[in-house]
Amino acid sequence: MDFQRQTNRRLYEEHAATLQLLARAERVFTGRAGGYPPMTGDPAWPAFARALLTAIEVEVARHFEFEERDLFPRLEQAGDGDLAVLLNEEHVTIRAVARPLAGLLRQALGEGLQPQQWQAMKTLALEFSERLGSHAQKEDGALLPLLDNLLDEDTDRELFGAYAAG
Numbered sequence: 001m002d003f004q005r006q007t008n009r010r011l012y013e014e015h016a017a018t019l020q021l022l023a024r025a026e027r028v029f030t031g032r033a034g035g036y037p038p039m040t041g042d043p044a045w046p047a048f049a050r051a052l053l054t055a056i057e058v059e060v061a062r063h064f065e066f067e068e069r070d071l072f073p074r075l076e077q078a079g080d081g082d083l084a085v086l087l088n089e090e091h092v093t094i095r096a097v098a099r100p101l102a103g104l105l106r107q108a109l110g111e112g113l114q115p116q117q118w119q120a121m122k123t124l125a126l127e128f129s130e131r132l133g134s135h136a137q138k139e140d141g142a143l144l145p146l147l148d149n150l151l152d153e154d155t156d157r158e159l160f161g162a163y164a165a166g
């Protein structure tokens with residue numbers, strides 16, 4: 001997709017990276033990537049679990065906070081408050097599954113899980129993937145084109161600079 005604002009290009013890239021990770025998560029949790037639950041000692045599992053945990057706790061968290069703090073209020077001011085409310089609500093429902101999922105991932109990497117917890121983690125992960133995947137696609141289709149018109153060059157530079165600097 002072609003955006004003139006670097007803030008939008010960055011968000012679009014992050015959505016694409018997220019969708020890729022979610023596709024991988026779906027393969028892992030449905031057993032299409034070598035069986036689920038993973039065998040004890042499977043070297044691919046901890047690497048994947050750490051990547052998913054970091055995505056939830058660092059990348060997705062930071063991305064959501066940026067949208068909520070710096071973008072949704074601008075949408076509201078521009079008269080697109082309904083979309084801002086909807087996207088904000090989706091963040092809430094995504095966090096509601098992300099939190100227990102992160103807890104189980106951390107436990108899986110630490111002391112390990114009981115059989116029913118592996119099942120619970122699968123259910124949460126697939127729900128997380130569905131909610132976040134459709135959210136990212138909705139933002140690509142509705143939020144980013146709107147923002148591209150909304151942000152002027154100076155605001156874009158300022159927002160992007162602050163976001164990229166972390």
Ligand SMILES: [Fe+2]
Nearest residue numbers: 064067087139
């Ligand atoms: Fe979002």
Ligand SMILES: [Fe+2]
Nearest residue numbers: 011067136139
């Ligand atoms: Fe987003």
